[in-house]
């Protein structure tokens with residue numbers, strides 16, 4: 529069943545974009561949602577819109593991540609679903625990418641996903657189960673071109689393997705860990721790229737068999753599925769939602 533009634537679900541980076549759509553889909557499924565975002569104001573506004581709660585969280589700070597899990601469990605009484613959606617990109621040719629850009633992307637996308645999955649997983653292992661969904665990207669499977677994004681691509685490949693590794697370790701203890709790898713998705717960021725470098729987005733949509741980007745809701749519905757008991761025999765899977773791009 530896709531029903532999430534009575535479950536508490538946290539979405540990192542849920543203030544806008546794909547994360548917001550995920551929070552909405554989980555809410556529509558009946559979950560009590562918590563939006564955890566480093567942009568506290570936007571998180572509170574989105575939570576108010578969706579009828580959930582919010583907390584300020586920078587996923588790169590592992591102590592804050594541990595505290596956030598404690599707080600959710602104390603305030604909401606339980607924690608069933610954790611979606612690692614917070615992510616950033618840096619565009620620079622590999623030969624020009626600075627240490628800072630490399631580290632920043634890896635720290636949010638890979639370290640942050642690990643810290644959150646570890647903290648949520650510890651609680652879920654102790655409480656008897658749960659579902660973790662990590663938002664990777666098709667860029668973790670095929671290199672993103674013509675946009676140069678070595679750090680982003682490497683970080684998302686890391687998310688896919690982190691998912692499989694944790695899934696295997698926890699499979700017998702009731703904690704499922706899966707990833708979703710979206711293709712190009714119609715968010716504010718994609719709009720910005722379209723305005724700045726229309727030749728890139730034209731290439732992307734041409735190379736996508738469906739000829740269009742995903743709507744955030746089309747990614748979110750898959751996350752809801754993986755978070756729910758309908759996916760009870762799925763763990764360690766990387767579900768690709770890319771309009772056929774990598775096929």
Ligand code: NAD
Pocket residue numbers: 540541542543544545546547564565566567585586587588613614615616636640663664665666709710711712713714715716717718
């Ligand atoms: P977005 O930039 O619109 O939203 C990201 C959210 O994450 C923001 O609310 C931001 O405040 C938050 N965030 C950033 N760093 C954070 C941190 N350190 N701690 C907590 N929150 C933080 O991005 P989006 O396009 O909605 O992407 C969401 C996820 O989907 C990302 O992981 C991204 O890599 C992935 N993705 C996006 C696309 C796409 O085409 N948009 C495609 C594939 C995968």
